[in-house]
Amino acid sequence: MKYIVCEQPGKFLLKEKEIPVRKKGEALLKVKKVGICGTDLHAYSGNQAFFTYPRILGHELASEIVEIDANESNLKAGDKVVIMPYISCRTCIACRKGKTNCCTNISVLGVHSDGGMQEYITVRQDLLLPANNLTYDQMAIVEPLAIGAHAIRRAAIEQNEFVVIVGCGPIGIGMIKLAQIAGAKVIALDVNNDRLAYAKNEIGADYVINVSDNPQDKISEITNGDMATAVFDATGFKGALEVGTDYMAHGGRYVLVGLSKGELVFTHPKIHAKETTLMCSRNATKEDFEHVINVLDQFPTNSFITHNVSFTEMIANFDSWTKPETGVIKATVDF
Numbered sequence: 520m521k522y523i524v525c526e527q528p529g530k531f532l533l534k535e536k537e538i539p540v541r542k543k544g545e546a547l548l549k550v551k552k553v554g555i556c557g558t559d560l561h562a563y564s565g566n567q568a569f570f571t572y573p574r575i576l577g578h579e580l581a582s583e584i585v586e587i588d589a590n591e592s593n594l595k596a597g598d599k600v601v602i603m604p605y606i607s608c609r610t611c612i613a614c615r616k617g618k619t620n621c622c623t624n625i626s627v628l629g630v631h632s633d634g635g636m637q638e639y640i641t642v643r644q645d646l647l648l649p650a651n652n653l654t655y656d657q658m659a660i661v662e663p664l665a666i667g668a669h670a671i672r673r674a675a676i677e678q679n680e681f682v683v684i685v686g687c688g689p690i691g692i693g694m695i696k697l698a699q700i701a702g703a704k705v706i707a708l709d710v711n712n713d714r715l716a717y718a719k720n721e722i723g724a725d726y727v728i729n730v731s732d733n734p735q736d737k738i739s740e741i742t743n744g745d746m747a748t749a750v751f752d753a754t755g756f757k758g759a760l761e762v763g764t765d766y767m768a769h770g771g772r773y774v775l776v777g778l779s780k781g782e783l784v785f786t787h788p789k790i791h792a793k794e795t796t797l798m799c800s801r802n803a804t805k806e807d808f809e810h811v812i813n814v815l816d817q818f819p820t821n822s823f824i825t826h827n828v829s830f831t832e833m834i835a836n837f838d839s840w841t842k843p844e845t846g847v848i849k850a851t852v853d854f
Contacts, residue, residue, distance in 0.1 A: 522637030522711060523833060528565025538572045540812040541641040546587040548600070550635050554579030554659040556689065560841050568780055570630065577635035577852075578628045579602035579651075581658030581746045585851045590644050600647040601661045601812065602635070604628035605802050620669065621804035627802075636716060636830070638854055648808050657820050659851050660693075664811045664818065665803035667694035667753075670776045671701055672807060674749045678702035681737060683766045685730075685748040687714035689823075689849050690776060691753035695809075696720045696818055704739060707836070708734055708766075713846065721822050730759075738766050752777050764790050774794040826850040 520538050523531055559576045561567040580602040583666045587594055607614050607622035614622050628634040628642075639737055650658050666688055676682065680703055684694050687709040695705050695718055707724040709715050715727040728734045738746055746768040754759050755777030757768060762783060764773050772794055790797070825848045828836050833852045840850045 520638040521830070522575055523830060524573045524575050524636075525562055528572070529563065531563070531837065532772050533831070533834065538639045539641045541586060543588065544644055545641045546594070546600075546644050546647060547585040548582040548602070548640050548647075550577075550580060550582050550638060550640055550854045551599075552581040552655040552659040552692060553577040553635050553852045553854065554663065555837075555840060555852065556663060562630075563837060564841060567630075572583070575627070575633035575636050576629045577637075578602075578630065579662045580604065580628075580635040580640075581653075582635070582640070584647075585639070589645060592644075592647070592649060594644070594647060594649060598843050599649045599650045599655075599658065600679075601658050602628070602642055603646045603648065603652075603803075603805065603808055604634070604662060606632070606646065608641065615844045617804070620804050620807075622669045623804075636833075636852070636854075648805070648812065650812060653812065653815065654820070655853075656824055656851065657815050660689075660818075660820060660823060660849060661808060661811050661815070662803070663849075664693040664697065664815070665688050665807040666690055666776070666800075667697050668807040668810050670694060670751055670774050670800035672770050672810075673798055674774050676701040676703050676749060679704060680749065681706060681738075681742045681745070681747045682749040682751065683708060683750045683763075684753060685709075685759055685763055685766075686753035687711065687718045689752060691751075691797065692718060692722055692823065692848065693818070694751055694753060695724050696777070697814070698751075699723065699725075700814055700817060706738055706747060711843065714848075717822075717848065721819050735765050739828060742768070747771065749774065755779050757783065761785065764793065764795055767793060767795065772798065775799045777805075784817060809840040817827040824849045824851050828852060830854050 606626040607619035608624040611623040718724040
């Protein structure tokens, strides 16, 4: 079978190897489509933390079962399945509490172990979700949307509350729609007017604001001085993360979805005065994946996926996906 490996930063190779042999409790899957995410782009650029090379990338996966043992979900050969790429230990304190998304020994496909940029892959059966009702395009975007769904669920969004989502990349865009489905009125922030236009016109954000245009004043105006009761950062940029609480109401929640490598600095009196609830949101659980699958018909998959190529064309195109001027929101690769 063919596979694509990131040998070192800036270098992909198309290679061949034997089809993997599944172990007991695993399924052999035919990979149909792979979504390209920020982790893949960062790994290719050489700035992904805790990353080793060579590595087969890819964890946003649409696949079809080739072989599988008898299982509780009644999955069988020929079924389309979404893969949860977070391999949890199932025994640590987090797993025992149902928080498999932050397992103390977590291994993520395409990051800590080889991922889905290969024609076939073996995966533990309990990480598979039935998806016969979805297209391969829809299946390939379930994982990034599930990350947003987890953050929205963490924040316990209520009907008609104002929320701010900072960052209109793929994760932020998904969160806008999922927050609206949860009943919120969404104010989207970004530095890129094209992304803001997409958030407004295609996703349906209630309000969009360029961060260079006095966002704190505009949010105050929109909310009649209250500010937003929940603020989500989907950028991972230090500067954005540190000012997010300025958009938050007293008694509000601040949810860090984007990941920064370094230290963050907050003025304690400022966040203390608001009795800030500060929380992080990492990965997603089965519940989040299932929620996304159930509401995916409300999401504009066709416009969200802006670039698609076959795996034989991926290496030639990958560089362009790292450049904002290409207008990429979500790129996918057919296998």
